[in-house]
Amino acid sequence: MIEVHNISKSYRRDSLEIPVLSNITLDVPEGEFLALMGPSGSGKTTLLNLIAGIDRPNTGSITVNGTDIATLNESNLATWRSHNVGFIFQFYNLLPVLTAFENVELPLLLTNLSKKERREHVEAALKLVGLGDRMKHYPKQLSGGQEQRVAIARAIVTDPTVLVADEPTGDLDRVSAGEIMVLMDRLNKEFKKTIVMVTHDPRAAEKAHKVMHLDKGELN
Amino acid sequence: MFVIKLVLKNALRHKLRTFLTILGIAIAVMSFGFLRTIVTAWSAGVESSAANRMIVRHSVSFIFPLPYAYKEQIARIPGVDMVSYANWFGGVYKDPADFKNFFPRIAVDPETYFDMYPEFVIPPDQLAAFKAEQGSCIVGEKIAKELGFKIGDPMPIDGDIYPGRWDFVIRGIYRGKDATADETQMLFHWNYLNERVKELQPGREGNVGWYVLKVHNPAEMPLIAKTVDQFYLNSRAGTKTETEREFQQSFVSMSSAIIRSLEIVSYIIIGIILLVLANTIVMAARERTTEYAVLKTIGFSSRHIIGLIGGESLLIAGIGGVIGLLLTFPIAAGFAGMFPTFFPVFNVETITIILAAVVATFAGVVAALFPTIRALRTSIAEGLRAIG
Structure with missing residues (x-):
């Protein structure tokens, strides 16, 4: 499903080259729930971004569902992301001027679906995350846990095969975090989503099938 | 969307x-x-200038007059269809500190002026009354409205360039053909001015401020200008002839x-x-x-x-x-x-x-x-x- 082969990534700060990942090789089979753990600055988010196609490796290849995403140009990569990947962020990253319904509808605006079809998809996604009664609410009218559930609905509304989550419980209290992880677990088991999740939270990592540790840019 | x-x-x-x-x-x-x-x-003024009008003024400055005698001579120059003339009068109407009373007062040739400036529209009966009475005047519709002038109203002016009290009677109100026409002028008989000057300041009479020429073909304007100015080159009052647009432009360039x-x-x-x-x-x-x-x-x-x-x-x-x-x-x-x-x-x-x-x-x-x-x-x- 996801084949990461020998990738390296470094960032340039002025004249300084800062290595972040070195020679990472990783296979994530379809339906896997993988948790990436490690200290701050270990390269977890960078690896997640590379798998999700929002950053590019300096060397190596990343193949998702048979597509080598490192070879796609920006435009094709954007299209690929919209079809194949759902994103869940630590701080939800909902657009504050849009309602829960409108936020979830965003990825569908790039498809050819009719307005009626979009409405059906959005309502289904919001009902799935338990927010069928909060569609017209703005993010500021929702709790942190509810905002994250809207973000999850936005991530799954296009029915992508891969979900990437960057510390999805990092900004939540224990109860809300537990609810989110139950939802993630359900998406993996019931809807067969392949999930790659970065987390610091051992309780969140417990839901994953596999936990890998990154330290100083190397995978253990 | x-x-x-x-x-x-x-x-x-x-x-x-x-x-x-x-x-x-x-x-x-x-x-x-x-x-x-x-x-x-x-x-x-520049933008509303007519393409077929020229102005003849004194070669030194606009403030120096030209002899009235030039009129017939200029009229004989080939390409000139009509000649009119005018003279800046100045004067003070009521309170000079009030901006409303600040409007141009010009002595004109009543017989030709309105033919020369078709953009100033006046009812024929009012024009006839104006022509018939030497002490009469015509005002633009804008100042008539602003100052409440009506036909028959007296208009006393205190002269400055031409000292003394000058009494006029309004016999007509003209309006502009379109929004670009100046409706703020007061126009009166040049003869009235000339006769009073002759009486009060002998020797100063027989002068006009400038001539206005209507030319047959605008393309001939440079030739006409050259002909007029050459003709008066060695006269006591040399001329500067230019298109109306250039004349207006020279005023604008002062500012x-x-x-x-x-x-x-x-x-x-x-x-x-x-x-x-x-x-x-x-x-x-x-x-x-x-x-x-x-x-x-x-x-x-x-x-x-x-x-x-x-x-x-x-x-x-x-x-x-x-x-x-x-x-x-x-x-x-x-x-x-x-x-x-x-x-x-x-x-x-x-x-x-x-x-x-x-x-x-x-x-x-x-x-x-x-x-x-x-x-x-x-x-x-x-x-x-x-x-x-």
Whole structure:
């Protein structure tokens, strides 16, 4: 499903080259729930971004569902992301001027679906995350846990095969975090989503099938 | 559709900031439009000049007179269809400190003047009454309205260039054929002036201020000018013959420093509009760095980001521009009302409206340029890390 082969990534700060990942090789089979753990600055988010196609490796290849995403140009990569990947962020990253319904509808605006079809998809996604009664609410009218559930609905509304989550419980209290992880677990088991999740939270990592540790840019 | 919806919602996100920006742009556009209207009004005489009229004046200066005897000689020059003449009178009407009383008073040839200037329209009976009575005068409709003149009203003038009290009776009110015609003049018989001068200041009579020529073919104007000026080259009063446009332009150029200053200020205002708008858009775009990154992550393209930032900038500039333009009209009308006779023609011209609209649009585009480029250049990973 996801084949990461020998990738390296470094960032340039002025004249300084800062290595972040070195020679990472990783296979994530379809339906896997993988948790990436490690200290701050270990390269977890960078690896997640590379798998999700929002950053590019300096060397190596990343193949998702048979597509080598490192070879796609920006435009094709954007299209690929919209079809194949759902994103869940630590701080939800909902657009504050849009309602829960409108936020979830965003990825569908790039498809050819009719307005009626979009409405059906959005309502289904919001009902799935338990927010069928909060569609017209703005993010500021929702709790942190509810905002994250809207973000999850936005991530799954296009029915992508891969979900990437960057510390999805990092900004939540224990109860809300537990609810989110139950939802993630359900998406993996019931809807067969392949999930790659970065987390610091051992309780969140417990839901994953596999936990890998990154330290100083190397995978253990 | 989504971009338009989000542009509208984004613009209303910080209502006070958007309102103040729109207000700033509106005031700036209004000031721009107003200043351009003044500049245009200053040049109104030039713009309304006829293509087939020429002016003959003294070669040294406009203030020196020309002999009346030149009239018949000039009329015989080939290509000249008609000759008329006029003389600046000056004088004071009532309180000179009141701007309403400041209007041109000119002695003219009643037989030819209105044929020479068809843009001044007067009813035939009023023109006939004017021609028949030497002490009569005709006033423009604008000052007639402003000062409440009616046919038959007396108009006493205290002379300055030509001392003494001068009594006139209004026998006609002319109106302009269109909005560019000067309706602020008071015109009276040159003969009346000449006879009083002969009586009070012997030796000063028999002069006119300038001649107006109607030429058959405008293409012959350079030749006619040369012929007239050559003819009087060695006379006691040499002439300078030029097109009416050049003649009017020479008046405008006397005030060129003021006009130039107004133009510079109007350009500075464009800069102010840009800064006001750019400040708002740069702030807004910076605050939304993460949101743009999220949109790009989801799959939205650069086109959408350009639409969002550019659309908001153009929306604010457009609303500010429209309000500013709408405000320009009452402001210009108020100014024209305060100084009704200072600018004979004071209209917000179409070109001013177009210029103001172009300025607002230009500001909208330029203000969005830098934040758009920055938003496009910011990688998704950087954008997601950004703190707005």
